[in-house]
Amino acid sequence: MTSTVVGAPPAVLAENVVKEYGSGEAAVRALHGVSVGFARGAFTAIMGPSGSGKSTLMHCLAGLDTVNQGAIRIGDVEITRLSDKQLTLLRRDRVGFIFQAFNLLPTLTAEQNILLPLELSGRTPDRRWFDQVVDTIGLRPRLTHRPSELSGGQQQRVACARALVSRPEVIFADEPTGNLDSRSGAEVLSFLRSSVREMGQTIVMVTHDPVAASYADRVVFLRDGRITSELHRPTPDSVLDALKRLES
């Protein structure tokens, strides 16, 4: 059911990306020349054991962190050449984020949180799109509430709505269900999947949970800073098997 058009350029592309922390003797290489593309309109999961570099990869892909070597493109922009200011503007206009925890500003209501990226870039929200997103996540009665008045699952759904409402080229999700119980987690994941299937959104998700990964169209496995394998149309079992192979 993926709407990937064969031959179309990927939404996000990493070429030979090297990332090191520290310098000299103490340098730790987190990414060893990673090359990977993420298709437009696809839901991709990045998996790997702790310390495999999956979060680092995501931070670099999203322009939150710099790389030492290689190039990363989001759409037609090579983000590895941009200044901090240009990166900020790119994030604001073309990238959406969902984090594991602390996704919302405590001082703003749910609605204000959802609209924040649009307001930061000075765009007027498309009201119909906003309504559609809000109704899909089922949070309309909660729009005037502050994060402290919402449950963890509700907070995360607000974060999803925030990421979607600006129609970014790609949404990066970092362990979006890591802090949620399994029911709330399933809700969030279904929502992410339907946003890809029905709205054509591109999502890249980092997770260590095989169940979460099974919601994706494709799973990319990372180990010690290298891409080792990938899996299409995963199920929880096939992901688990792949992981087992990865660790052995």
Add this chain to the structure above:
Amino acid sequence: MLKTTLAGLRAHLLRLMLTALAITLGVGFVAGTFVLTDTMKAGFDRQFTASAEKVSVAVLAKDDKIPESTLRAVRAVSGVQDAQGQLRGDAPLLGKDGRAYGETPTLGMSMATGALSRYTIEKGRAPAGPGEAVLEKTIAGHTGYRVGDAIRVLDKKGTAHAFTVTGLVDVGVDQEIGFRGAVGFTRPVAAQMTGEHGYMEIDVKGAPGVSDDRLRAAVAAAAGPSFTTVTSHGLAKKLAASSGLDVDSIAMFFLAFAVVALFVAALVIYNTFNILIAQRTREMALLRCVGATRGQVFRSVLIESAVVGLLASALGAIVGIGLGYGAALIFNSGSGMPGGSLTVSPTPFLVGIPVGLAVTVLSALMPARAATRVPPVAALRAQTEGRVKGRAGVLRVIAGALLGAAGIGVAVLALTSKPGQTPFLMVMVAGALLFLGVIALSPLIVRALSGIVGWPPARIFGVPGRLALANSRRNPKRAAVTTVALTVGVTLMTMFSVALTSVRSTADSSLRDQFPVDYQLSTQTGDDDRPIAGDAVARLRAKPEFSAVIEIRTASATVGGHKEDVGSMTQRFLGRDLKPKVTAGSLTDLRPGAVVLHQRRAGGLGARVGGTVSVRTRQGTANLRVAAIVSGESILPDVLLDETDFTRSFGPKDPEQVYLIAKPGISTLSSRAAVDDALKAYPAVRVQSAADIKDQLSKALDQVFLLVAGLLALAIVISLIGIANTLTLSVVERTRESALLRALGLTRRGLRRMLSLEALIISLIGALIGVVLGTALGWVAISAALDSAVLGLPIGRIVLFVVLAAVAGVAAAIMPGRRAARTSIVESLAAE
């Protein structure tokens, strides 16, 4: 536990830096005051000793001056090498405008010669004979005379004599000379000019080998018991005692402001520890989990505050030495006081360090108690970040309302009682109560005001503005304490400013409405035996430029059993040109046998209109009917007799004061020319125009304001440190939030702007509360202190305070803003 505390302290040292700075400055103020006064005291002592060391023994006049015969007797005492008498008397110096200089006549004095010459000739040389004089250097500066200039000085009879200035003399600290200025002559010329023949003092130089004590005994025997004979040591003490320098009151005055600074510092400390403990909830809980008791947690916080307080106070004492010395240098250059070298007694340390320590620990008490309430289970929960804790407690509202009501009540009571000192003190109490009320209610006030003050930035600056507004309201208690610290300084500054402006406008309005005189002629103070000559008044009356020449005569009498000055005025102008505010009765009833009283006298005499007051003069006692009671600022005698009654009682006499009112349409230039022409032959008469009087008052008030503003500046600086501190700590607390915003696309600049706007909102609120409170208190204080006060509002200055507070607030956000913008997004998001 102590180890844990100290380890924690090391880890949080950076966060405590700004707090420590607040304490350091507060203690620095206290210590600096002591260093300043110690240095001043030592400087004076040294100078008096140096001055007195030139003489071996001195004979001082007590009630009577010392006659020439005594000087001769002292000279004849064996062991006396030299003895010289010191003459002092009035010798009014004429300024370059040809009129006697200053409010009081200049002092004429004889200059000692040879080894006994006590004063330093700074430029030129001592006078050597007739026609020569030296000028005391301060008065030379004020009048503009230099060495070689020709000056004129009036003698006892008012005749002007010409002298050449041969030198400038530095007399050191001498209250009389400092106040009046002095011209020095040779002894015979001094005697001739002042008409004085007795000496104030005889200075004796002993022959080599004669001890001061032995000489003193011999000289005392020769001088007799009617004079005091002292050694040079005793003379130094006498000089110090009579110098009129009250170093202790200077210290008290400064310390009052130091207390304000410390109070502000206490607020900053309280806030810091509260924030730190909120941030360390998990740490505290972990300590409890692993077995720390509540008491241990409590002590650990207190120990932390004690260490910070001790270090900061010690540093403050050292800073104070610098501050005090700097202030001493300013004092010296400003007033010709002796340039003392730095003198540090143990006092700054003995007082400053314990005070700083106590303030710090006491301010940390409440936060420490809050720390004990953290349950162990909090360690397991996700860190709640400085969560908004409910609404202002009911207790707080009640306390605030009660304090506010009490403050207003006392203020109303003060306003309804008769103006004077007691109601003024009541206003101060009311101010303190109101302020405490505002502190109690400040979370509510800040919340309400932030909506108003923050509205424009939220509109203008988009998302950063709105976030700033939301942030300023997220923790009302914290914002309130930060704000109140600034409010303290702004309130006091505004209060002084409003009060001083009101004093000025009260004086202005009384000059304009009630006493529209253009010139005030008077004799120099302390020169009452030389009133304004009748001829001079006659010349003034002959001038067509004036519509009114009003003579005021005064004399001493016994009124209702008390010695009082009574007076009269050229009566036809009363109520026509001079219109004092009448509270009861009528001015036209002032006829022979009647009296007009000022309210401040009527009260003491228990007199009311229609009643009588007994006035005893040399001509006997008369019971005068009270025609009217006047109030407010007045330039008339408080006990105003009918003119004919006055002349009958005291005989015809020249007036002590004359008021001139120019005819309408006469320019200032021509009226001034007329005054100068009429008084050309009377240089001793002082002429002040209404503009002069206004100017003098303005200058004096401005000086008071500058002094007060300078002393309050430190309290305001400390409160700004408090703003920077709160923001810095908030930035630490909101690291992840900032990172999220940056990830979502807020630029670094946007983040910095957000913090600047938050600081702007906080400081504007603080300034606004301060301005409103200060204006109200200033007005109430002046209404309570002054009769028929006219309230003034220094709008320019108040706007300036608000603008300065806003700018300073934004400046305080610079460092925290940079810090927030610099932090890496990835690391911050990962951080706990």
